[in-house]
Amino acid sequence: MQDLDVMGTFWLPNQERIAVFGRLTFNTKDGGIVHLADTLAEITDNHERHEKGGGTRSHVLGVLHKRSYDQPVTLLDCLWLSRTKYHAHMILIGAHFATDEETVFESASIRxxxxxxxxxxxxxxVEVDTALDGVERRELTARLDRPPRISTRFARGEVALDFRxxxxxxxxxxxxxxxWPQFELTYDDRTSVSKIIEDAGNIYNLMSLCTDRPGLFDRxxxxxxxxxxKALTGDEFPGTQQEIELRARLGDRSLPVDAKVLSADDVPVPFDDLGIAGLAxxxxxxxxxxxxxxxxxxxxHREIYSENRFLNLASAAEGLHRATVGGRYLPDSxxxxxxxELRGYLPDEHHKWFNDLFAHANSPSLADRLTGLAQELGDSAHSLVGNNVDAWVHTVKKVRNDLTHLDEDRPQYDGRDxxxxxxxxxxVTRxxxxxxxxxxxxxxxxxxxxIRTHGNFVQVEYTIQRISPPQPEAQEIE
Structure with missing residues (x-):
């Protein structure tokens, strides 16, 4: 999303007559900040000016003073930072929305x-012809062939992919x-901005998993x-819809705006392998x-401790298997x-210890769940974890158990490993x-x-060998 730095006039709903001059800025790191010449206030029923300090303002309305025209703007969920400074969680450029009931929409496009x-x-x-008969000129032909729009239903409406x-x-x-391609969401019922942001974020998450890097929201x-x-005169154009531009802090804001342009050859899971039905x-x-x-x-993530990253991934693998497969050693009853029956053999003072010990005893272990996920991938798992899946499972389980015990005697692991x-x-989990x-x-x-060709397959095998070297077979004594 592009940065914003513009002067304007701002007021609380139904308080336009005491509007305050100010400056609105936005960037993906800091979000929206509005600096005011005076505080936002309300005129009470007895015609007194009332200022409320602290808290949030759900809606702040305003007009942005562009070079040749004024543009309406709505600031949502504005956090009070001082009498003359607010942080706007979301910015809607193009119209005024005074209440939560008004701030709902029928469709959205995301880039x-x-x-x-x-x-x-x-x-x-682009086709380029070489020079003809020694004439120093080149002929160039550029052609634009828009791919067809594709769409399908999801639970609350329609999701589509279109090219503009x-x-x-x-x-x-x-x-x-x-x-440019854009994803379009058309809802069965008018939907709140927060829910639309959630859906846009879910598309972003899927793209990030498939491209193997955090991206940026363009618009x-x-x-x-x-x-x-509407025209500048205020006249409406029949059969059209006004674009309401949403600005908010979305996605991984640590990715530099000038980050390397991603190539299709660098994408592990192209969109076609999922299709529009997979997105729905x-x-x-x-x-x-x-x-x-x-x-x-x-x-x-760029700023995370290596131990936390490993534990997060182990938790994700275990959680995915638990949520989608489940599993029990015995029926619950x-x-x-x-x-x-077992608890009956213990004195009462040991019952709490026993209950804690057996709290998850009926569920598969981390090793069982990792093995189950690897089996879902069949032979393809060997391209990700090595030829010995059991050794990989044992190593991951060992490291996870060691890292969860915060004592001085636990093994220390290298960040690269x-x-x-x-x-x-x-x-595997992805x-x-x-x-x-x-x-x-x-x-x-x-x-x-x-993934094996472009990833760290060799280092994974070396890591397994260092942490869990194969044990020599016991020899019989003659």
Whole structure:
């Protein structure tokens, strides 16, 4: 999202006559900040000016003074920092919304910086002819072929992928053609901004898992059929919808704006391997497993302790298997009966210790769950964790158990070893998660092979050998 720095006039709902001059700034690191010449206030029923300190203002309305026109703006969930300074959690540029009931929309379009590489569809082709008969000239032909729009249903509406384009000409000098993909959400019922942000964030999370890096939000536009576009004179254009631009701190803000442009060749899981149906399934299922997704995405966080990263990934793998497979050694009723019988042999003062010890005894262990996930990938698991899956499971379990015991005698692990082990867990868990939303099984072998080629496969095997070296077989004494 682009930075913003503009002067304007701001007021609380229904208090436009005591509007305050100020300056609104926005960037993806700090969010929206409004500096005011005076505090925001209200006129009470007895015509007195009332100032409220602290807390939040759910809605602050305003007008941005652009060079040649004024533009309405709404600031949402504004945190009071001082009498003349507020932090705006969300900024809506293009209209005024005075209440939560008004701040709802029918559709949204979302653009990401890495979407083009994830989709891998280039709509612009260029042909250059060489010079003819010694004439010093070259002929160039540029062609734009927009891919068709695709869409499908999800639980609360329709999700679509479309390609848009624009053209800018400077007479006698230049012509520029730009095309971009965007994801479009059309809801069955008008939806709040926070819910739209949640859906946009879920698409972002899926893209980040597939491209293997955090991306950036380029733009989010919101629409309603009863908010048409208007001319500068205020006249409405029939059959149109006003773009309401949303600005907020979204995504991984540690990614530099000038980060390396992602190539389609660098994407481990292209969009086509999931398709629009996979995206719809993700929108429906991901809200229920957000802690697992968040732990997975911490793999690519830039500022995180290596031990925390490893423990996050181990927790994500265990959580995914528990949430989607479950598993019990005994039926719950049989386990409770067995536990009561065993507890009956102990004195009362040991019952609490026994209950804590057996709290999770009926659930599969971390080793069982890691083995189950690896088995879901079949032979492709060997491209991610090495030829000896059992050795990988044993190593991950050993390191996880050691790191959860905060005593002086626990082993110390090198940060590189923890990183490579965490990455192997990440690769296995990521593919198992994507299989659950529709990843094509026939693509699995190719994806795992590409991850092995471009990843840290050799370091994973070396790490396993260092931490859990194979034990020599016992020799019989003659």
């Amino acid at each position: 990401f910086n890495d979407a083009g590489a994830w989709l891998g569809q280039d709509a612009i082709s 384009w624009s053209r800018q000409d400077i007479e006698f000098k230049s012509m520029a053609i730009e095309q 989010i536009h919101l629409y309603r059929t009863d908010l048409p576009q 399934s993700w929108l429906d299922r991901s809200p229920g497993i957000m802690p697992i997704i968040g732990a997975l995405l911490s793999m690519r 049989a386990f409770r009966r067995l536990r009561r 923890l990183f490579f082990l965490a990455e192997s867990i990440f690769d 593919l198992c998660l994507l299989l659950r939303i529709g990843l094509k099984p026939e693509s699995l072998r190719r994806i795992a092979r590409d």
